[in-house]
Amino acid sequence: MNRLLIVRASAIGDVVFASPFAAAVKRSYPDAHVAWLVEPGIHELLAADPCIDELILWPKGEWKKLWKEGRYLEFLGRVRVFRAMLRDKRFDTAIDMQSLLKSGLLTWLSGAPRRIGLGSREGSQWLMTEVVPKGGIERRISSEYLYLAERLGLDTGEFLPRLCVSDETEAKARALLAAHGLEPGRYAVFAPFTTRPQKHWFEDAWQALAPRVRDELDLTPLVLGGPADKEAARRIASAAPGVVSLAGATRLPEAAAIIKHAGLLVGVDTGLTHMGTAFATPTVALFGSTRPYLDTGRANGKVIWLGLPCSPCRRRPTCNGAFTCLRDISAERVMHEARAVLAAERAA
Structure with a gap:
């Protein structure tokens, strides 16, 4: 080669x-x-x-x-x-x-x-x-x-997702965080958005999670997403004082840098969530209609997947929009896994 x-x-x-x-x-x-x-x-x-x-x-x-x-x-x-x-x-x-x-x-x-x-x-x-x-x-x-x-006989090493961030991107991300009063390691990224509704956790679930992350984990929730997600992100952020929405305010590299320096990431099956694993950020990933992996390869990364008989349905949901595979994931379950990944991070 x-x-x-x-x-x-x-x-x-x-x-x-x-x-x-x-x-x-x-x-x-x-x-x-x-x-x-x-x-x-x-x-x-x-x-x-x-x-x-x-x-x-x-x-x-x-x-x-x-x-x-x-x-x-x-x-x-x-x-x-x-x-x-x-x-x-x-x-x-x-x-x-x-x-x-x-x-x-x-x-x-x-x-x-x-x-x-x-x-x-x-x-x-x-x-x-x-x-x-x-x-x-x-x-x-x-x-x-x-x-x-x-x-192909390659030297695979640990073979886990890896991303690199340039110094210029680091500077832009840190400036954006500072403008919102956020410091590296003191915020939790929420990645709620994807292209398909059957991969979404429900807004009221995010709204229930946000104040608990803020009060019990002492991390400021920060919502990331694209321009089309701004209104939904605003609704999630309105659940608790101090929650920050940067949906539509970052390019992909800056979003990656923000994830790199997060104290925690909680997200659905979307690219931003998988970046958490790439940067070894403590990550809780929520899966329902898809199940691309259950093992993150990292002690500080956990996947929640309920394993219902109809899941994974991928692009052919049979639940008429109930999306029980995600609806039945509670904020309490997410908090339990969040504490576990944060404990693993501290023990590393």
Whole structure:
């Protein structure tokens, strides 16, 4: 692997899960050139990683717009330019970690003579020179990427999610925290938001949790999210005096830095929550309709999953919106696990 292209273009959480792979490559091949193909925006999570030599941004939004507008010749022209750029880099190996047709096509466009697909499907397997089936211990975080690294004979080390934050981002995050009277280690990040309602804990549950975290753990709750989450975050923050909402006020790198310095993180199955594990922040993760992992690999990380017969249902809930798998997780249960991860942090 002299010149390696990693293709894991989208989904913040999955990029976090895959993040230790580049370090495994560098431990095994210190002189290798490691590039990562990723969508703009998400690339900011990887920009400070010293194990990644190059980030290649896939202009997905631009391509999608051209296709929707019926500008097919222009679309094909952009694809050809992108392909030429990739092939000029002369990758000898390209690894598709996303397994889909779109990621398989991107991997194929690279022109790498060795193209490895992880559990390739949707026809992408025909674009690979070899396919590694998904494997590993399902309950462990990053297990499928660890399995791939093992199959390729890489030095895996501890193989847990890892993220790096630049000095500039650290400074911005600290300034934002200071503007709200917050100090590192003295606040608890809440990550309540995802793209699907069946992955959400209920607002009234967050509202019940916030004053308890403030009063019993002596940590100021801080709600993170995107611009579309601002109103819901405001409602959660209104549950107790002093709760801070920064939903829509941070870019992805600053949100990561804030999580890095949190005293505690509580979140649902979303990328921000998985960052807690990457930074070894004491973390309590709440799962219902999904169950990507139960073992965080860290003593100060716990997963709450009730294991109902209908769970995980993923994208096909059968409960008519009751979402009992999350509704039945109480604020008391979360507080119990929060105390446990904080005790583990103190004992480390």
